[in-house]
Amino acid sequence: MADPMAALLPLSDAWSRLFALAPPPAIERVSLIDAAGRWTADDVRALRTQPSADLSAMDGYAIRFADLPGPWRVIGESAAGRGFAGAVNPGEAVRIFTGAPLPPGTDTVMVQEEAARDGDVLRLDGEGPAMHGRNVRRRGLDFSESDWLVRSGERLTPARLALIGAAGHGSVAVHRKVRVAIVATGDELVAPGAPVGATQLPETNRLMLAAQLADLPVTLVDLGILPDRRDALEAAFRAVDADLLVTSGGASVGDHDLVRPALEAAGAVIDFWKIALRPGKPVMAGRLGGAVVLGLPGNPVSAFVTTLLFVRPLIAHLAGAADPLPRTRTATLAEPLGANGERTDYLRAELHDGRVTASTLQDSAMLRTLARATCLIVREPHAPAAHAGDSVEILDLA
Numbered sequence: 434m435a436d437p438m439a440a441l442l443p444l445s446d447a448w449s450r451l452f453a454l455a456p457p458p459a460i461e462r463v464s465l466i467d468a469a470g471r472w473t474a475d476d477v478r479a480l481r482t483q484p485s486a487d488l489s490a491m492d493g494y495a496i497r498f499a500d501l502p503g504p505w506r507v508i509g510e511s512a513a514g515r516g517f518a519g520a521v522n523p524g525e526a527v528r529i530f531t532g533a534p535l536p537p538g539t540d541t542v543m544v545q546e547e548a549a550r551d552g553d554v555l556r557l558d559g560e561g562p563a564m565h566g567r568n569v570r571r572r573g574l575d576f577s578e579s580d581w582l583v584r585s586g587e588r589l590t591p592a593r594l595a596l597i598g599a600a601g602h603g604s605v606a607v608h609r610k611v612r613v614a615i616v617a618t619g620d621e622l623v624a625p626g627a628p629v630g631a632t633q634l635p636e637t638n639r640l641m642l643a644a645q646l647a648d649l650p651v652t653l654v655d656l657g658i659l660p661d662r663r664d665a666l667e668a669a670f671r672a673v674d675a676d677l678l679v680t681s682g683g684a685s686v687g688d689h690d691l692v693r694p695a696l697e698a699a700g701a702v703i704d705f706w707k708i709a710l711r712p713g714k715p716v717m718a719g720r721l722g723g724a725v726v727l728g729l730p731g732n733p734v735s736a737f738v739t740t741l742l743f744v745r746p747l748i749a750h751l752a753g754a755a756d757p758l759p760r761t762r763t764a765t766l767a768e769p770l771g772a773n774g775e776r777t778d779y780l781r782a783e784l785h786d787g788r789v790t791a792s793t794l795q796d797s798a799m800l801r802t803l804a805r806a807t808c809l810i811v812r813e814p815h816a817p818a819a820h821a822g823d824s825v826e827i828l829d830l831a
Contacts, residue, residue: 441709443814444742444777448758450705451718451747454725458608458753465598468589471607471650472753477583480601483575486516487535491568494548494555495521495529495539498565505555511536526555535569542568576600586755608753613646613744614675614724615639616656618666618683618692619731624658637800638681638729638736645740649748666695670721676751678724679744682731692728693717701726709776709814712797713739725751732797738779738809741828761811761826764789766819773816781806782827789827807831 442450460474489495489511496505505526511517513532521527521538529535529542547559562568576582582600583593589605597605622636623629636658643653654675659665661683670678683692693703696719703719703726710716712735717728727743729736741759749757767788770780781792784807791810792802811826819825 441707441714441776442705443709447705447708447710447716447718447743448746451725451727451743452750452757454704454718454720455747455751456723458611458751460606461609462604462606464604465594465602468594468605468607469591470648471589471610472749472755473583473585473587473589474606474608474753476581476585477597477600477602477605479576479578479580479582482573482577483599484570484572487572488570489529489531489533489535489542489568490570491542491544492530493542493544493546493568495527495536496541496543497521497523497539498541498562498567500524501561502557503555504557507550507553507555509536540569541566544568584755586753588754607650608751610650610652611677611748611751612654612675613651613677613679613748614654614656614673615642615679615681616659616669617681617731618659618661620661622658622682638731638733641733641737642679642681642740642744645737645745646748649745650752651748661691663691663695663698666691667698670696670699670701673721673724675724677744677747678721678726679740680726680728681736683728696721696726696728710739710742711774711776711778712795713742713779714776716743718743730797733800734781734797734803737803741809742779759828761828763824764808764827766790766821766823766825769821770810770812770819770825772818773812773814775814777814778810778812779828780810780812782808782810784808784827784829789825 500523505524507528508525509517510528511533512530516534517527517536521536527536541562543562547561549556549558582596617636617639621633623633625635629635656669659669680692683690701719701721703717706717707714708716713730715730716739719726729739746757764784765788767790780795781802782789789810794802808827808829811828
């Protein structure tokens with residue numbers, strides 16, 4: 434009987450079905466210092482106004498604009514965290530420093546480079562402020578209390594964390610880190626650095642995958658290298674305690690490709706298998722107990738590309754991202770490309786000065802070509818031939 438999952442699944446359908454396998458992410462509250470790279474689980478409003486008072490943007494003198502061109506009598510000083518306590522009357526000025534509150538009665542700051550002071554007498558020594566309110570950061574310039582600052586599902590970048598902290602928060606609700614178990618399969622594989630026999634290969638997909646996930650909120654569980662034995666694979670899969678299990682190798686249709694039958698023997702339900710994608714057609718997805726399962730090809734380039742397209746977006750989805758899919762942009766082709774076939778193609782390429790050139794060799798086992806690539810050219814199924822100077826979609830790698 435033909436395999437009902439043998440038809441190649443379009444990439445967009447694979448993403449939809451993969452995300453549908455994921456359970457709702459759990460929520461926790463963490464300190465801001467521990468929230469970097471996480472996704473917010475709730476909208477964040479400002480608890481205070483920033484700045485909370487009119488502040489000086491420069492070192493100089495706080496004056497009334499109407500008193501120009503002076504002179505003035507200096508009656509005190511205002512510094513950050515230590516403002517001037519009194520009021521300022523017409524004809525008076527206060528020495529002021531950057532970040533200090535503007536004293537009551539003043540409305541403008543004259544920079545010190547345009548001021549000449551003799552004791553308490555201050556005179557204009559230049560053109561002076563050009564307008565009322567010059568060199569003043571008005572109260573609420575950045576944000577006001579109750580303003581929306583960060584929306585649910587946005588990633589907590591350094592700038593957003595600083596904004597949330599400035600808004601009066603010391604912690605934030607986020608989706609918890611994703612536990613990711615990774616495993617490689619194959620009798621021919623040995624650990625990197627170990628002696629390599631004539632029929633063996635160093636196993637690099639796990640370390641490559643770990644590096645690809647280094648900026649994401651994950652806890653990695655390394656299950657190591659498993660042999661091509663169904664009993665060993667099944668036992669390891671039954672013992673998995675993770676949100677996501679990522680396997681590498683053994684996902685195709687050969688006699689030694691045992692990952693799918695071992696997963697099913699361990700209780701997994703496979704949702705889809707084989708995608709209209711190059712490289713990376715034999716991607717498999719399903720559920721094993723409480724974990725989502727992603728079976729990646731063993732060829733390193735295929736594993737790399739499918740990690741970009743499926744593992745990273747799924748983790749972002751599990752971690753609460755509102756927009757988890759990879760983003761492409763356009764570049765100009767430096768050399769022509771032939772017409773594409775029935776699969777979405779991701780071509781290793783190099784980008785120089787806005788012009789992109791596909792690598793000559795696209796074999797999915799060639800790590801050197803991958804290491805030199807700075808982007809992937811995205812070719813839609815049945816795309817016609819493209820010429821030098823045409824615009825193409827690219828996915829940046831760095």
